Structure formats: C-alpha cells, structure tokens
Amino acid sequence: MPNRHSPDVVIIGAGVVGAACAYYAARSGLTVAVVDRGPVAGGTTGAGEGNLLVSDKEAGPELDLALLSTRLWRELSAALPPETEYEPKGGVVVASDEPALKALRSFAEDQRAAGVTAAEIPADRLAELEPHLAPGLAGGFHYPQDAQVQPAQAAARLLAASGAALHLGEEVTAVLRGPSGAVRGVRTARRELLAPAVVNAAGTWGGEVARLAGAHLPVLPRRGFVLVTEPLPRVVRHKVYAADYIADVASGSAALQSSAVVEGTPGGPVLIGATRERVGFDRSLSTEALRRLAAQAAALFPVLAGVQVLRAYHGFRPYLPDHLPAIGADPRVPGLLHACGHEGAGIGLAPATGVLVAAALTGAEPPLDPAPFRPERDYGPADPVPPQEQQS
C-alpha cells in the first residue's frame, strides 16, 4: 500500500528526458522518485552532443515541440547553474549547389510559417557568420534559435533541481500492477517503489520497459558516431551543417547515413556528428562512419583537416518508426505514461516533454496538442530491418 513516503510518480530513466519529467512534475507539486539501472546520463544522453535544434525539423508536431522547448530551455538556463553550458549560438545550414539551396529555401519557408526565425544568407556573406567555411557554397540559412547545452550536466542539474529521490544503479525488474491492471509501482533488486503513476523515460530501452508494463512500444536503436577534436580556439561559431542532414534525419533507412554537423564547444574541442544507421546495439567501431564524417567536416571546414581527432564515441538513438516521440498516458495500461523515442532530439525536446508529462499527471491543460505523440498510435510499418539487427 502506498504510504506517506510513497512518491506520486516513479520515473524510469535518469537521462535528460527523465530528468526534465522529474523537474516539471516536481514543479507541479508532485513528489517524484527516479530510478535508473545506471548512473545519471548513462545512456543516450551521455552520448549526445546537446543539440537544441529547430533548424532540422520540418513544419509539424515535432517542430512545435521543439519551439516550445526552445522557450523552456531559455527559462531553464536562468534557473540552472552555469555548468549546464546553455549557449544560444544559432545554427547555419549551408547548401552546396543551387538545387540544394532551392530545397532549403522552401523548407525554411514552411518553418517560418510555424514560428521559426530563419534568415537566408547569400554565399558572399556566409564568411561573416563562419569565416572558416569552405569557399564555393551556394548559400545558406541562419537559424538564431538553435542552441546547445552540455547534456550530462543538463540532466544532472535538472534532477538535482527537481529534488527527486534518486535510485541509481537499480534496474527495474517489474512494473507492479493491481488487480484492475492499473500500475501501482515498480520493483528493483533493492526495493519496491509504490506509486499511482510510472513514467517510462528509458530512452532506447523504452521498448523493454513498456513490455514489463504489458504495453508495446516499437523503440529501435539508431547508432550514431561522433568525432571529438583536440581543443581549438573558436574556429566554428555556430552549429553548421549541410542541407543533406535534414533528409538523413527524416529518413528511416537502416543504411548508414551521414552528414556532418560541426560545432565548437566552450571547452575547446570541435564536435563532429553524427552518422545514423540501424545496426542494433553493435558497439564495434565503423571506420566507414568515421571516414564519412571526417570527409564531410573537412569539406565544410578545410582548416579542420590538419586537426587531431582525440576520440570517437557512439550512442544509440531511441527511434520510433514514424520519427515522433511517444509522450503521455498509455490508455492500454492505466497509470503508465511514456516519454521516450525522441531519436536524436531528446536533449532539445526534453523540457517540452517534461511539461506535457506533468500536465498529463496533474490533469492540467497542456501547452500544445499532445495528440500526435499518443503512445498507442499506429506507428506504421517499421522500415526493413537489416539481418544483423538485434533488439536486446
């Protein structure tokens, strides 16, 4: 039986999405417990670059979520300590030729109608934004709303600010359900945490948590590699990428796709991400992925060719077949909510997700229509899965 020590909600997952859910649930007056089998930011959050992007999202529900998040991140940057490294640096998307520029222009037109600020930058003025960009580009767009945080810090500081009880290093082995089928808490090896609501914020592993609760959620891993250079003086000022990136993000193909997103960090290193491929949880190094990232980054910024790459790492994005996250109450299992499947945009979309989850928990009016993110929706057919893909 729940007692006065029982939280109002248990959140599974101490990544940035779980942390944001905890933060906004706590601000709504709920008592919160967060449980994770690993440490804070131990999964995809810790492998993320900290992108808060509107520029790569086509007009639609995900862009609306991103725009809400953009506002919320700005508020959070004032509330959280400076270690969060919020930086409204803006994005620059470049087109290598006239057809690409034309496509980018119409893409940006639709985004503008949805509330995005996007300014076309003619080729001869790109150097004012990014002095080291390669010559010969057709032009580009400047997106001042694109921003960045340090993702592990963001998750840790959100959790700390939430005041949630943390149970790290404890894997959830069962989602407890009452006789009516409603969720009544979770079990770990060390304890039972009883609560009338459980939020699945397990990211790439959200499908397994859903299964523990008796629900189905087709979350798949989509691997990405990131290259990190030696510390440099600021040679890259914005988030810079080629227009092809947008097509990669929207694609569901299992095959390796890459278009380098290049950016500097306050610490000095330049980050170059990220490939996208569906190879299950394969942790082996793909030299082909590194080659493509390196070649594309050097094509955008020739000065980087001579720079040392100190490390490479990979992460597994939580990917749902229709490229939208699952957010909100699951009508199939009363008391179960989901907040996962954000693919490569989880850092950016975390605050808006947290606000929607808090609203669902308290019955408050959500700031935007959550219907497109309904967990029980029809996700459509998954794209063809390569034979080596494993879902464990």
Next chain:
Amino acid sequence: MTTSPSDPAEAAGLAIVGAGPAGLAAAVTAASLGLPVTLLDAGARPGGQYYRHPDPALGAERPHVLHHDWAAFAGREAELRAHERAGRIRHLPGRQVWSVTGSGTDWTVHSRTEDTAGEPVRARAVLLATGAYERQLPFPGWTLPGVVGAGGAQAMLKGGLVLPGRRVVVAGSGPLLLAVAASLAAAGARVPAVVEAAGYGPYARHTGTLLRNPAKLAEGALYGGALLRHRVRPLLRHAVVEAHGTGRVEAVTVARLDRDWRPVPGTGRRVPCDALAVGHGLVPELSLATALGCATRTAADGTVALVLTPGLRTSVPGIWSAGETGGVGGARLALVEGEIAALSVAGRPVPAGLARRRERLRAFADAMGAAHRPGPGWTGWLREETAVCRCEEVPAGRVREAVEELGATDARTVKLLTRAGMGWCQGRMCGPAVAALAGDGPAPDRRPLACPVRLGQLAELPAD
C-alpha cells in the same frame, strides 16, 4: 599460409601491434614457424618502453649498462633483422595503431605515422602486445615542474641519458622504484629517499613464489646492493603527500601511511630535493583490445587486464595478446608470453617448460601486484583543489561534487560531468584516480580511437 608479407593487399598471416619484449619475441618466433608477420610499432626501433635505445644523436656506445638482460633483447633484435632481410617479417616502425577492425580471420589494422595515414594492414590473426603505461596517483603539487613519472625518469635516462635533477626523491609503489633509484644513483644523482607506500610484509606470504623465481631475487639483490652502495634505504609504508615549490619542486612532504594508505596525521616531514620521480606501477594499455570487445578482469594489482587462455587467446576469436596486457608482469614474462602466443597462433603445442615458466612468472607478478595495490585511503592526501585531471584541469573537489551531488556512480559519468579524462591523454593519467574517487572499481578503457588521428587522415581512409 599462401599470402606474402610483401603484398599489402593480401591479408598477411599475423599482424603484431607493439615491438616491445612480447611483440618482438612473438614476431621472431612466428616468423621462424613460417608465419608471415607484420610488426607495427610506435617506436623508431624495436624494444618498446623497456629496451629503450638512446637517441642515436647522443652517440651512446654502451646502452646496455642501463639495462640488465640486454642480451635477451639484442639476440631477438638480430633475429628480427634476419627475418626482415629474408622477407618473413615486415617491420613497420613509427606507426601508431589507432584501431583494429574486422572479425574471424579477416582483420584490418589502422595506423598512422607522425604525418600520414599508414596503409591499412590486413591480417588473418592479430596479436596485441601494446604494453602498459605508468599508474599515477595525484597529490598536491604533482603538476610542478621537476615532478616526473618514475618510469619517465628511467626512460629519460635510457633514451636521453639525462637526469631529471641532481637530488631526486623516488616515490610511489612497486618494484620499479628500486630499479629507478639504482639507475639514478648509478648515473650520478643523489637519491635522498626512496619512499614506498607498501610494506614488504605481504611479500613474506609469497616466500615460496619468490624462491621459485631466483632471477627476480637476484635482480632485487642487485638493486638492493647498488642502493646500499649509494646509502639509499627504502622507506616503507610512507608516501610523498605533497610537493612544494614555486617555479619548480624544491621539497616534498613524506608522511607515514596506515595499512589502508591513509596518511597518519603529524608524521609529515620535509625532504629537500630538485626532482621527484613518482609512480605506482603500470596499467595495461588495452584501448585496442577493449574496442574489439575483448573480455577483461581485475588483476591483483587493481588494474584492468585481459582475460586470456593458456594459449594467450583473448575472448575474441582471431585476437591474441601477450605481455603486460594480460596483467603487468615485466619484460621477462613478456618475452615468454610472446613466444607462447606465436606458437598458439601457429597452432603448435606449447612446450611444457615454457608454460611452467609463464605460470611461475605470473604467480610472482600477482604476488608483487597484490603487495603494491594502492590502498583505498590514498585519496586522503588529496585536497579539494588538487588537480586530478591535468589535461582538463579538473580538481578533486569537482570530481567529488559529481559523485556526491550529481549522481555519478562511475568514472565515465564523472568524465561526462567534469571533463576529467577528456583531454590529450584520454584518461590514462587520471583514470585510476577518478575511478577511486567515484567509489567505482577499475573500469575497462573505452577508447575507440587508441591514439589521436588527424581528421584529414580519417577522411582519406579507403571507402567501404
């Protein structure tokens, strides 16, 4: 084996990474068994960290006076040259290997030189003989000029024939300290103190092991004798808990330790010096192995080492490993393991005598490792502002905050939250310290790139 080592397009028989004692012994053994061998090594000449050559510009005529056991090396180097001339070994010096990819009997070794990408080396089997690097435990003042690694001091002597100072305190833990102190004293330095954190008490429990390793005993007696000649006596159960100085180290504070290596209050005393050589043994270099998914274990000395079969196979089929990677054990063990690994790769039986020698040396290494394993109390000599990660200048206080307040339960999360371990050395220097502060056991390295590579070199890799 039908491939020819002179044709880089074909998978050569065996690629060996590292030409230290293990890799060198493996290369000459494998070549003598008829396996085509490609030997890649970061150094200009074979020998690794142990058999170091003085810079040729120095014109040293007798490098062997700084080494015992030089003959074991010189013989194998001569064999290597003979195999090279006969085309049985392709020796690629000056190559840093940044990744090994592949599976089964089709492997690609990716390397770089100082300025260029080396062409990928194909192989049917790979032997990782990547050695070890020095274990450092931070203390206040350890970033001062004049503070050098104990192994670093030895390397300076062997490679550059230079002394780190004129009055050198040697400190830390492990058998290397005596060797370093003896070399420094023999080269003309004053060694006011050799400060060893462990007691030799644990050795007593392994008297049997010691007696079965007469060469090691003789080695100890040799160093002991050399030190006595120079009036140097190791100070047991003590540590340098602080180095003092403004522009350079001028003195160190030496304090008594309790059984857990916690400094005993009130026991500190100052020892003037102009250099400090400090080290706590060695850490196996496993970046390539762990990137391949090779299974690891915690060795007796508290470091992470590879799990190996008696034939020195790793848990990944097609990948063998020999020497320090299987647990730090010294050059003599590495030579034996190199031979065993080559026999194993070639599918030959390992002579019982060789296998017994390996077991005996391993048992000895384990006994020494257990005796010198850092006690948990060493973090007691850190101050909040003591730099733990030198590359990224992360103080102990920030690491503790990440652990106590931000939910980091392991070294990786500490890294994500503080940048400790993200710099040039990729955590080789601060890894053991960060793991200890995180209250975490030693974790296997995760470095998909074993060394830095220029972006342009990655861009020029052959496309899939």
